[in-house]
Amino acid sequence: DAGVIQSPRHEVTEMGQEVTLRCKPISGHDYLFWYRQTMMRGLELLIYFNNNVPIDDSGMPEDRFSAKMPNASFSTLKIQPSEPRDSAVYFCASRAGGRTYEQYFGPGTRLTVT
Amino acid sequence: GIQVEQSPPDLILQEGANSTLRCNFSDSVNNLQWFHQNPWGQLINLFYIPSGTKQNGRLSATTVATERYSLLYISSSQTTDSGVYFCAVLRANFGNEKLTFGTGTRLTIIP
Numbered sequence: 001d002a003g004v005i006q007s008p009r010h011e012v013t014e015m016g017q018e019v020t021l022r023c024k025p026i027s028g029h030d031y032l033f034w035y036r037q038t039m040m041r042g043l044e045l046l047i048y049f050n051n052n053v054p055i056d057d058s059g060m061p062e063d064r065f066s067a068k069m070p071n072a073s074f075s076t077l078k079i080q081p082s083e084p085r086d087s088a089v090y091f092c093a094s095r096a097g098g099r100t101y102e103q104y105f106g107p108g109t110r111l112t113v114t
Numbered sequence: 115g116i117q118v119e120q121s122p123p124d125l126i127l128q129e130g131a132n133s134t135l136r137c138n139f140s141d142s143v144n145n146l147q148w149f150h151q152n153p154w155g156q157l158i159n160l161f162y163i164p165s166g167t168k169q170n171g172r173l174s175a176t177t178v179a180t181e182r183y184s185l186l187y188i189s190s191s192q193t194t195d196s197g198v199y200f201c202a203v204l205r206a207n208f209g210n211e212k213l214t215f216g217t218g219t220r221l222t223i224i225p
Contacts, residue, residue, distance in 0.1 A: 031211065043200070043215040056211065089155055101145035101204050102162035103213055108155055 002026075004106035006092050012112045018080040021109045024073055025094030033093040033103060034067055034077050043091070049075065082113045116141045116205040120216035127191055128224055135186040135219045137201030145204035145213065146177050148186050152197045160186070160199075191223045 005024040013019055025032045033048040047057040049069045057067070064083070069075040079086055089110050093103040117140040127133055139146070148160040161168050161175040163184065168175055172192075177184040188195055198218040204210065 033211070033213075042217060043202075045212050048211050050211075059212075091157065099144075100162075101164075101211075102147060102159070103145075104159060105149070105157040108157070110155065 004092055004094055004104055006090075006106040006109050008109060009107060010110045010112075012114065013082055014114055015083055016081045017113075018078065019082045019086075019111060019113075021077040021090050021092075021111070023075045023077070023092030023106060025075070025092070026096075026104055027073070028096065029094035029104075030097035031095045031103075032069060032075050033095075034075070035091040035093065035105075037089045037091065037108075038087075046077070079111075082111075084113045087111055087113050115212075116143070116203060116214050118201060118203055118214055118216040120199075120201055120219050122219060123217070124220045124222075126222045126224065129191055129193060131191050131223075132187070132189045133191060133221065135188070135199050135201075135221075137184040137186070137203075137216055139182050139184075139201075139203045141182070142206040143179065143203045144206045144210075145202075146184055147202045147213070148175055148184070149200045149202065150195075150197050151200060151218070157200070188221075191221075193223045193225055196221055196223045 007022045034046040037043045046059045052069045067077045089108045091108045092106045095103045119138045150158045163177045165179040172189045174187045200218045201216045202213045
């Protein structure tokens with residue numbers, strides 16, 4: 001199993017630009033999560049999907065952030081327009097369905113907005 | 115929401131030493147995971163342990179759910195064990211999927 005795959009691993013962009021982060025969950029997993037890690041706030045959940053449907057987006061910081069999951073093997077997190085305070089590491093995670101709650105994390109995307 | 119406290123916040127040890135990391139949580143949980151975040155930033159799953167005891171090589175973990183704490187033991191530390199260790203819990207609410215992370219224990223192993 002390849003694990004959770006994220007791309008790009010590093011992204012440097014200028015303020016105001018659109019940024020798209022990508023994630024491929026573990027095959028067969030029903031749940032997909034997007035997290036953000038910052039020094040100030042630690043690791044926090046942004047949004048999660050169950051069977052490609054967004055269930056809870058209460059952690060999305062503002063309307064500039066959006067996430068989609070068009071199929072079971074692909075999800076995107078988009079920031080438009082980006083701001084310097086969006087600089088962080090963004091992790092994608094997935095888990096199988098049922099009552100096994102273990103989440104598996106991807107390697108993360110380090111985003112720097114200048 | 116659920117509170118997760120980890121101790122100690124920082125730990126510096128000589129190579130070969132043993133260590134115990136603690137995680138206290140404030141409510142019943144469906145999930146408790148231990149992660150190691152290595153110096154490259156990757157989050158490595160160590161244990162999925164909502165209750166009981168598990169061992170994996172030099173690492174072992176115990177969760178006492180009724181007393182709301184978990185312990186991670188690292189024996190014969192190696193420099194590759196350096197990094198931040200996170201405990202994360204999932205409160206036992208129907209439909210809840212929000213994994214709440216502690217603030218971590220930063221472990222530094224000196225050769």
